[in-house]
Amino acid sequence: MALNARIHLADGTGASTGYYPYQSYGENWSMMGGVIRSSWLYTFGVFGFVFFGLAVSGIPGWSRLVFAFSGLLALLTFTDLTLNKVRLGRWLLFPSAFLLIAIVGGVARYPASQEAVVRLLGTWSGVLLVVDAVRRGVPIKIIINAMFWASFANAAAVAMGFDAGLAYGDNTNQDAYYVRIIERQSGLVGNANLMAVQAFLPLFATIIWRSEISRLMIAAGGLCAIYAFFITGSRTSIVLVFFLVSALCFRYSHGHRWVLLGAVAVLFFGLLSLVWEMMPSTELGVMARQVVAIDRLFEGIEGTDSSLIVRMNMIEVAKRMFFENPVIGHGLGYFADAGGFGVYAHNNYLELLVSGGALLFAIYYFMYFFVLIRCMLGEIKGNGVRAACVTVFALLAVDYTLVSYDQKSIALMIALLFMTASNRSIGTAAFPEERKYVSHEINEGLT
Numbered sequence: 001m002a003l004n005a006r007i008h009l010a011d012g013t014g015a016s017t018g019y020y021p022y023q024s025y026g027e028n029w030s031m032m033g034g035v036i037r038s039s040w041l042y043t044f045g046v047f048g049f050v051f052f053g054l055a056v057s058g059i060p061g062w063s064r065l066v067f068a069f070s071g072l073l074a075l076l077t078f079t080d081l082t083l084n085k086v087r088l089g090r091w092l093l094f095p096s097a098f099l100l101i102a103i104v105g106g107v108a109r110y111p112a113s114q115e116a117v118v119r120l121l122g123t124w125s126g127v128l129l130v131v132d133a134v135r136r137g138v139p140i141k142i143i144i145n146a147m148f149w150a151s152f153a154n155a156a157a158v159a160m161g162f163d164a165g166l167a168y169g170d171n172t173n174q175d176a177y178y179v180r181i182i183e184r185q186s187g188l189v190g191n192a193n194l195m196a197v198q199a200f201l202p203l204f205a206t207i208i209w210r211s212e213i214s215r216l217m218i219a220a221g222g223l224c225a226i227y228a229f230f231i232t233g234s235r236t237s238i239v240l241v242f243f244l245v246s247a248l249c250f251r252y253s254h255g256h257r258w259v260l261l262g263a264v265a266v267l268f269f270g271l272l273s274l275v276w277e278m279m280p281s282t283e284l285g286v287m288a289r290q291v292v293a294i295d296r297l298f299e300g301i302e303g304t305d306s307s308l309i310v311r312m313n314m315i316e317v318a319k320r321m322f323f324e325n326p327v328i329g330h331g332l333g334y335f336a337d338a339g340g341f342g343v344y345a346h347n348n349y350l351e352l353l354v355s356g357g358a359l360l361f362a363i364y365y366f367m368y369f370f371v372l373i374r375c376m377l378g379e380i381k382g383n384g385v386r387a388a389c390v391t392v393f394a395l396l397a398v399d400y401t402l403v404s405y406d407q408k409s410i411a412l413m414i415a416l417l418f419m420t421a422s423n424r425s426i427g428t429a430a431f432p433e434e435r436k437y438v439s440h441e442i443n444e445g446l447t
Helices: 040-055 065-083 090-109 111-135 140-159 164-168 174-181 192-209 215-232 235-252 257-278 283-288 292-302 306-324 334-338 348-376 383-398 408-422
Strands: 004-009 016-021 437-439
Touching: 040 065, 040 111, 040 140, 040 408, 065 111, 090 111, 090 348, 090 408, 111 140, 111 408, 140 192, 140 215, 140 408, 192 215, 192 235, 192 383, 192 408, 215 235, 235 292, 235 383, 306 334, 306 348, 334 348, 348 383, 348 408, 383 408
Parallel strands: none
Antiparallel strands: 004 016, 004 437
16 A cells, blocks of 8 residues: 655745655656655665664664664665665765774774674664665654654563563673662663663654654653653653753744743752752652662762762773874774773763774764754754754763764664754755755654
């Protein structure tokens, strides 16, 4: 059965041209000004990569399924390039440069980094294929739905008592022992912080792009995010709650957004201060500290959290390593092997600086700040632009507590934002011959 997709003119009028069918693979593809309507195989490949890449990343056998879906998307993309004369998007330049420099430089400088290289290649090659498929017509709601279903799968796994971090992770190091003692759950992901982040990301994506996601799906996703907040014990989730509420204020309020943001900030930190003052003696304080994330937050403030102390030591070691080779770094995975902690740096900024130096760091974070700058300069119009800015700030905050550059969920989110910001089809098309038609799904939230 043919799927329908509405196409919007990108000639500045914003008018709709009606509905055109996606053609099944093997038939004549519908060509409109160079933009190909994707087949059900594209949809299958995109959904499969996102779902398995996010849902079961902590289970070695199942997580490798993403390579099969990446291969399918690569075959379909190759078919488009050769038979249908479709061009790759120019937005691919910087993500591809990041991937190439990280892999080539990493192997050349630190031969022991093969595992880290394979993980990075598996993440970014698939993500780039998925996001460019969206640019060429795959509805972005396919990605958001897959992200929600991945969140549901992890919540269900925790409810059934399964934890990939304990079943397949390295339970001999201090970090894993600490996670086990305080009963932090990681579901099928194998990392409690990452599980919390992945529960919130589809909510951010829904706010930005306003795709046709059912209210039931959004409500269930919100419940999963709340559930993840309680079971993962992730302090990062507290920050994400603040950014999510801020994104909602920017997206759906009309006027006075800075006042709203200020009110949200005052309310958020005011509540934290109130709880902090009541911690020693009141029943509310005792109840609040039953939530692992809140308890860990105040342990950090009190200076009694052993995890935070270890991370402070990691910062000092990472700074020393960076200044030993500040331009090109030591290679992927070097901190975990040579840092003396047996694990990664728990900080994306430090991990990138140690692994690839200032060069790799600058290329990677160019994508973040490109989105912010284009949005703030008004080159992209619409209510969703402000929500996109809030999301980028949320991702920057996440990077302080999580090594994210090789995580599929984070890579997917920033690649979608970067493609949307760099694709001139938000007003004008990416290529002259594509200026007549573009997929409205790509631009829906930002125009």
